Amino acid sequence: MSVVTIERKVLEKNDELALQNRKVFQQHGLFVVNMVSSPGSGKTSILERTLEHVKNKIRVAVIEGDVQTDFDAQRVATFGVPVVQILTNGGCHLDAKLVQDALSHIDLKGVQLLVIENVGNLVCPANYDLGEHVKVVVASTTEGDDKPLKYPAMFRNASVLLINKIDLLPYVNCNLAELKTNAFKINPKLNVFETSCTTLEGIAEWCHWLEKQVSGK
């Protein structure tokens, strides 16, 4: 069976296009974040809280990736930022080509931060470079503390881990120390923030980190 070879070719082609995206981002002095997680970990909620926090400091644009529906793009659009929806129609991840196509629908002039919200999937998006500067993986406390070990590629390839729904810790079977230990086992360089979109815990710290990256461009 030649599937492995084909997969390699697909990834090589993707890497070429990601390089092209990277050059576009560089030309515009953009900082680009690829947000990844399981379905329902709170990527869109974190993005909403982030937009509230940085909207007077940073000019942001958003690319929303979904299998179906434009619910997330609608939520983000209420913050008055440019947003483009990519529908994968069953596809399990964004790739560099889809992002390239989406970029042609955004006026990047003046934009400082581009957030790409990937399809909710803790496996496939790990392998597809979109040209981003950092992958930010969101893992919610409700998912338990073993996910970094069970889905290592995503945590290995990420620069930031947002441990979300931290307010639900008293109610769920998740040992926070164990979750962090497991994450650092896979990737000792992870920047970790504990966040809640309900209590806003950790949102300012995460946004401060993000602002520093943007101003460093």
Add this chain to the structure above:
Amino acid sequence: MSVVTIERKVLEKNDELALQNRKVFQQHGLFVVNMVSSPGSGKTSILERTLEHVKNKIRVAVIEGDVQTDFDAQRVATFGVPVVQILTNGGCHLDAKLVQDALSHIDLKGVQLLVIENVGNLVCPANYDLGEHVKVVVASTTEGDDKPLKYPAMFRNASVLLINKIDLLPYVNCNLAELKTNAFKINPKLNVFETSCTTLEGIAEWCHWLEKQVSGK
């Protein structure tokens, strides 16, 4: 690009092997469940509670699918049932071939129910028939109420929806009625159970349904 054609060939080959698996299951009078969900929705916890509930009534075997680690297989093995671990090593779903290989490691004689716990992924496993009788999709309340619309293929192909972590409803942003409405929009034939592995709510009802399917074989 010929990826679509190749994907179709992969799926056709998978369907052939699923048919072979189905014949094996039929020969042994087995009822076979394919459990699917996002990472951390509680598939393994539900399986544990199910095994506790049915262990004196039904002879069960389990195939555990994971990207990495045999944590889930270890958890299930403590219930004294035969269990085989499949590691996909980065692969995002089980397929009929992996299940066929796993079957060669289980003595199916006398087994009445085979539970296959798929990789945590709400996208890719929807398309891969393993030869099972039913797909059971687990969606936890912590993931919100929009998931059936955002990941429709999985809910369309499932026969049962377990709405899990129902005990966390007071703490999370999930409208239970809306979640059910969304699920029935995608698949009006879904059998829905509301479950909690903490309070055991709904576990008896779900097990009763399962026992009926097994005795109907």
